[in-house]
Amino acid sequence: MEEYRSVIVLIAVVAYMAICIGVGIWAMRRTKNTEDFFMASRQLGIVVAGIAVFSSTMSGWGFVGGPGLTYKMGVSSFWMFIGPFIGTTIMFYLLGTRIRALAEVRTLVSLPDAVMARYGSRSTSLLTALAILLGVMGYLGTQILAMSMVLQSILADVSWIGVIRIEICAAISCAVLVFYCVTGGIIASVYTDCVQGIIMVAAAFLIFIAAVGTVDGGITGMSQIIIADDPEAMSPWGTLGMVGCLSFFFVMSLGMCGQPHIITKLMMTRHVEDARQLMPISVYGYAFSAFLWIGIGLSMRALVLDGSHAELANADDAASQFLQHYAHPLLAGVVFAALMAAIMSTADSFLNIGAAAVVHDIPRALRNRSLSNELLWARIATVIIAILAAVFALFSGKLVALLGAFGWSTFAVAIVPTVAIGFNWKRATPLACNMAMIVGVSVLFCLEFLDIQLPYSFHGGALSLLIATTIFYLISIATPQQPIAADVEAVMDM
Amino acid sequence: MKPWLPVFLLIALWTTLLIVLFTPEVPDGYGRPHPRIQQMNQGGVDTGRHDQVLITGWSFGALLIAVFVSLIAWPVHLGTAASKQTQRTQSTGSKRWWIAYLIGLVLYEIVFAAVCLGYHASLADPHNPAFIGPFPAGTAWMLFGLWPLPTFFIVLYVIYFDRWIFTSNDQEQLAKLVHLSSQARVAVDLTSEPDR
Numbered sequence: 265m266e267e268y269r270s271v272i273v274l275i276a277v278v279a280y281m282a283i284c285i286g287v288g289i290w291a292m293r294r295t296k297n298t299e300d301f302f303m304a305s306r307q308l309g310i311v312v313a314g315i316a317v318f319s320s321t322m323s324g325w326g327f328v329g330g331p332g333l334t335y336k337m338g339v340s341s342f343w344m345f346i347g348p349f350i351g352t353t354i355m356f357y358l359l360g361t362r363i364r365a366l367a368e369v370r371t372l373v374s375l376p377d378a379v380m381a382r383y384g385s386r387s388t389s390l391l392t393a394l395a396i397l398l399g400v401m402g403y404l405g406t407q408i409l410a411m412s413m414v415l416q417s418i419l420a421d422v423s424w425i426g427v428i429r430i431e432i433c434a435a436i437s438c439a440v441l442v443f444y445c446v447t448g449g450i451i452a453s454v455y456t457d458c459v460q461g462i463i464m465v466a467a468a469f470l471i472f473i474a475a476v477g478t479v480d481g482g483i484t485g486m487s488q489i490i491i492a493d494d495p496e497a498m499s500p501w502g503t504l505g506m507v508g509c510l511s512f513f514f515v516m517s518l519g520m521c522g523q524p525h526i527i528t529k530l531m532m533t534r535h536v537e538d539a540r541q542l543m544p545i546s547v548y549g550y551a552f553s554a555f556l557w558i559g560i561g562l563s564m565r566a567l568v569l570d571g572s573h574a575e576l577a578n579a580d581d582a583a584s585q586f587l588q589h590y591a592h593p594l595l596a597g598v599v600f601a602a603l604m605a606a607i608m609s610t611a612d613s614f615l616n617i618g619a620a621a622v623v624h625d626i627p628r629a630l631r632n633r634s635l636s637n638e639l640l641w642a643r644i645a646t647v648i649i650a651i652l653a654a655v656f657a658l659f660s661g662k663l664v665a666l667l668g669a670f671g672w673s674t675f676a677v678a679i680v681p682t683v684a685i686g687f688n689w690k691r692a693t694p695l696a697c698n699m700a701m702i703v704g705v706s707v708l709f710c711l712e713f714l715d716i717q718l719p720y721s722f723h724g725g726a727l728s729l730l731i732a733t734t735i736f737y738l739i740s741i742a743t744p745q746q747p748i749a750a751d752v753e754a755v756m757d758m
Numbered sequence: 759m760k761p762w763l764p765v766f767l768l769i770a771l772w773t774t775l776l777i778v779l780f781t782p783e784v785p786d787g788y789g790r791p792h793p794r795i796q797q798m799n800q801g802g803v804d805t806g807r808h809d810q811v812l813i814t815g816w817s818f819g820a821l822l823i824a825v826f827v828s829l830i831a832w833p834v835h836l837g838t839a840a841s842k843q844t845q846r847t848q849s850t851g852s853k854r855w856w857i858a859y860l861i862g863l864v865l866y867e868i869v870f871a872a873v874c875l876g877y878h879a880s881l882a883d884p885h886n887p888a889f890i891g892p893f894p895a896g897t898a899w900m901l902f903g904l905w906p907l908p909t910f911f912i913v914l915y916v917i918y919f920d921r922w923i924f925t926s927n928d929q930e931q932l933a934k935l936v937h938l939s940s941q942a943r944v945a946v947d948l949t950s951e952p953d954r
Binding site (some may be wrong): 361553720 | 768788800825837860880893904906923929932939
């Protein structure tokens, strides 16, 4: 079976993409208007929505970048999945019922719609939409690049295909992604997320079991090898140190409450009270899928340290090298499919909210009315955004890496104060939201583009989030409280 | 939420953060390249990299946890405010919700302290730390304690959802709002129809 490894992997990935296309066709028949396209008409079941929430959170970055970071910096990277556990919990407490109730009262189709309803401010809604678009382009660009690279490496291993240009791989993977997003909108996105989430959790467990067997003594053996080389790498703070790790903890926890592709899914369930069951599914699904991060990351660091595996040319090769050398071919096939699933489950969410920002939110903020034939424009915008993000990703590598790296932070800085806090606090004002977004995102961009390293490796996104939240609070209490629409205030009183 | 709480938390967070950021760093103490392996970093056990910041770092982490639990408890506080409860739903359980979240906060802080203390204890003999299961003690407390601890708050959410989060009163209120909203939309549609 070893000689057929590359073919098995290819078949698994092709089968997975065929499932996505099938779901897209099925969803197309159920998509009749923009409320279907952006909100699945608020008819998602608990299990589907719960799995979609965590699979949108765990992107290709988590499946490839996570093990790579563990290889590079040891246990420091674990704070990036520990954060979302408490972060998802906070998100449900702050927004789980409130935003779903508001979505029903005001028939909202996007997060900027919700912001408009809460604050009655077109400028706040516009800034939210622009921040979403900015974050989407960067984040989506890195997902497309990751998808293309994974597909290229899979095809290169197949002898009768060989190395194919990255641009062609980008075109193939984008074509599948765009097909089911254009045809089925969020319905296709969510149901493929459901398939993707199941594959991701199954793959994570199987890989963890495989990883434990790669080193004598299992996880204990890995720990001892890593400690022998550098005890700090296995300490709770890893190589990054305590302050850097706590900054990760902060931005990955609170930042969870600002991820628009996740919050919008809370608006799509059938009933407000579905949040009760949705929360544990979302939280534990993400937690289980993190087992791959732990297993591959620790095992590859240990294997390289004790000379059992050659040094990696690139830390991000940790996952693919593990799959190539230590996973059964069938398992490798499942995991590569899971990897594509992880990437696409996040990318499709971004495509959908990006399209909503372009055809729904920005026109409504600027012109106070939607475009006519919004569904058609949404489909066109989906294609254009995907193409732009792909072009951007392929020809502006460093810029995309930067934008992707702080995509999470961009959303956090813009949305946590305005939405997560502001939807619970009547004192929050539009001016406070606007200033928090402008200053927070500006600080973040300056830190990233000027390559300013904070002391103790403190994460720039964490500092920007703290600045944005402080500005939001101070301006809110310093300015007169704004009137809130009676129905919105009634929802906030629940 | 008490008005002083966010002010206190923000001031405390900024104070500890600024103390940390202005404390001189140890050279090469936060991820220096591995001497043999190019793409790998080391923390450097011999650098004393946390000597100056262990206490303030611990304070910062403890404050973060206090912020998180405050944000979790805040909507429960809003939802169980006495003025919104009918005579029937006011119960001992609703009055004592804050005890549960206080217990959760204390547990969270204890576990975080165990992470910090476990790490500190390992510094005495870093190449032979005490293990809990397959990990050194501090890391074990992090993975087996800190990571799953929010389960406590998840259990509270699930069990007390219809008493603290979204009550029957809230359901009735929402139904009324949705009804009024749909009536308003119908009225707008009718008035915007062209004259026949």
